[in-house]
Amino acid sequence: MACRGSGVQVPSAPLKGVRDGGRHGAGHLVFHAPAMESSSTAQPQVRWPRADSLLTKEACGMVRAKWSARRRWVAVVTVALPALLLATLPALSSQAAGTALVTGVDVSRWDHPNGVGIDWTKVKAAGRSFAIVKATQRTNYTNPYFTPDFTGARTAGLVIGAYHYAEPSVTTCGGVLPCDRYKSARDQAKYFVSTMRGAGISLRSTGVLPPALDLEITGGLSSGDLVAWAQTFLATVRSLSGRTPMLYTYHSFIIGPLGNTSALASYPLWYARYTTTVPTATTLPGGWRTWALWQYTSTESTNGITGAGDVNRFNGSLSTLQAFADGTASGYAPPTEPVTLAATPGVGAATLTWSAPLDDGGVPILNYRVKVDDGPAVLAPTSSFVAWGLPAGSHSFTVAAENVAGIGPTAVATATIAAYDPLSVRPSATTLTIARPVAASGASWFPVQVRLVRTDTGQALPGAVISVVSQPELSGSPTAVGVTTDTEGTATAWLRAAIDTQVTATVPASAWNSSGTAVGSVRVRPALSAVLSTTSVKRTGVVRLRGGTTPLLAGETVYRQIYTAGRWVTKSSAVLSVTGRYSFPVPTSRKGRVTMRVLLPASTHHLRVTSRQVVLTVR
The missing domain is CATH 2.60.40.10 (Immunoglobulins)
Structure with a gap:
């Protein structure tokens, strides 16, 4: 999960935990990271990891970035419904059908850079409904902020929960019987539960989520041992607490180290996958067909917490969340038959x-x-x-x-x-909806997720051929992508656009559905390059900073900035040429290291973007 230092903004992947109580894991990066800023005078050049890579705490401690991502996202869709393909018709969950989303944060010591506290009243006012706090790791580490964060969040009116960061290991028996091969799982579970009790926290009270196991590393265990270790931990927590715990892990960890097992599917899934497409029964790995919590980003800001970090969505309404967090109940189980x-x-x-x-x-x-x-x-x-x-x-x-x-x-x-x-068939009305991503980058492919449902019952329509057509605002040829809805009525089209793009779609009439049209737009952060003619030069030497963006933005102004005294300062400006290029002369009158970037301000046709940072050494 998230890892923060002073002003740290982490990339879109859970971060690797280490022996002093950090966390690590992996996720799926969708968008190209914009340039980073830092409160440090040293500006490390950080390359975001690819999907499912890991960041150690040491790497996390180097990351200094600020990510401003407020995007509009709308799209429109064209759908053709093959008549006899619709013998079985799925439907959306209540949230997918449009009810208010229920979101919350998870925090650890990384959310307290330089000891800064969290203002939980502001977190609540920002619209968050729940908070999950790291409690323990191994059998000898307790998050020093666990009790104040847990108590503060609860006092502010948030539904609250706690998690344990797992460090799996097995006992080498050496042929000696009886042998408790998974003793460390039992010991860590006991430490987790006893720590909460020692802090005066009752898991059998209202407003407290089921305890959670955060499983992100293998400890060198095989898939079979890792699954058995997790089962032992979870069963021990259930026995000690009277609550069925949740399992936090990420998509590729389930597919890989856990062997895509279904053996853990009886435990509610806290699913980490950083994408804008809502997980469905057809996309979830292992034996899970649904998720309880979905950690969809590690780079979203929440008022009251320093820096950006993890945000999660609950799979249900606020009243469902409150029922899920009711520890006074005798527990929960699958429902009986309708x-x-x-x-x-x-x-x-x-x-x-x-x-x-x-x-x-x-x-x-x-x-x-x-x-x-x-x-x-x-x-x-x-x-x-x-x-x-x-x-x-x-x-x-x-x-x-x-x-x-x-x-x-x-x-x-x-x-x-x-x-x-x-x-003689009378066609029924259909409704199209679009999932809105938190970001879209001109340097990366971005997803447009569509859902098609029957209007009267809300059931989704599988097998629908959807054409998503995008048209850049200023010029360029339109792009059409064809996709087919799955058994939950969803489909994802991947697009690229240099600038803000109009998206249009139509639902043609068929024997079974009525026609319809929708129009919208996608806001895009353009790609912006920056390269120094040399990275090391003698004083008074000649250096230029060059780069560019799409020619569609010819005539717009870019700004060269340097990082000094903890902030970015604009030093000069240039107008983009007809080919979208720019060139800045760089002064070299003083010795030292200079960190620079180029800024393209937001306009009606694109979002604000900064280039990567470049460092010049003047000798």
Whole structure:
């Protein structure tokens, strides 16, 4: 998770923990990092890691960056629905359908650069609903800020939680029996729970999330030992606390070191993957079909916390979060089956209706999973579902309820569809939505995630061919990308654009859906290069700072800045040529090291961007 020093902004990946209580892990970088700033006079040149790479605490301690990323994101989509592909129709979760997102932070000692405290009242006022604080690591480290952060966040009215950073190891038995091979898992679990109790924290009170295991390193263990170690830790915490704990880990760690196992899927998943596309049942690894928390970034600012850091989203409403954090309940489990399931045949379709399970498992229902015949299980946010595009004949349907603890047993119904004239089908209205990313960079591919749902029931439409068309604002040829929705009605198109781009789409009418059109725009941070003619020169020598951006921005002004006395200072300006290039003379009258960058201010056609930093040594 996040790692901070004084003014540190970390790249988009969880950061590696080390023996003094840091954290580490890996994530998926989507956007090119803009230039960094620092409160330090020494400006290290930092290259962001690629997806799934690791940062040690030492590397993290060197990173000094400020990231300003406030972007607009809208898009429009063209969809063609093959009629008989829609025999099974998924649906979106309530959040995907448009309810307010529930977000929160996780913090550790890295969120206290130079001992600076967190103003939890401001964090609450910034719209965060929960906070999870690092408590322990190994069996001899307790986060020195754990108790004040936990208490402060709770006093401010946030739902609160705690996590333990795992350092897995196994006992070498040497043939001696009995042997507790995973003793370190039990010991770390006991230390974690006893630390919380020693701080006067009851896991069986209201407003306290289930305890969490943060699993990001292997400790040199094989996949089998690592899974068994995690199972031992989690089972021990559940036995000691009376709560079913969560597991925090990241996508490629599940795929790789954990062997894509399904053995841990009975524990709620706190899923780290830094992307703007919402995880779905078809994209989650291992045996998980849903997530409880999604850590989607490590570079988002929250008022009250110094620097940018981790932000997480809860998979449900605020009331669902409060139920999930109710430690006074006897625990939670998957719900029982839906009741009174009925299938009413229609023209080429069947309408399914049902009532909620008699037992929701202790936490609210998130979704229902519906299967038509032998098709894939799809999501429905409400207690109704229309299976359309059905051929004449007998069809079977199953419905299961889902909460953060898992999926319950199924209810079953059947219906017989009579022969019908396809021309008699009445098309239904559909709704398109766009997931809005936190950033888009002209130097990188960026995702446009679309969701297509049936308007009346909210169920998603799989197998829809979607054309996403982007058109740069100033000039250039349009780009069209074709994608197909998955079993949750989502699809992602990857685009590149040098400047702000208009995005347009249309939903053509078919026998089963009505037509529709939507238009929007994407704000883009242009690519901006910077290169010195030489990096070392004698005093009074000749040096130039050159670079450029897209020719579409010819005539705009860029500024050369130097870093001095803890801040960036503008020293000169230049106008971009018709090819988008610039060239600055660099004074060399004083000996020393000079850190420079180039700034392109925001305009109506693009976001503000700074180049990479360059360092000149004057001898």
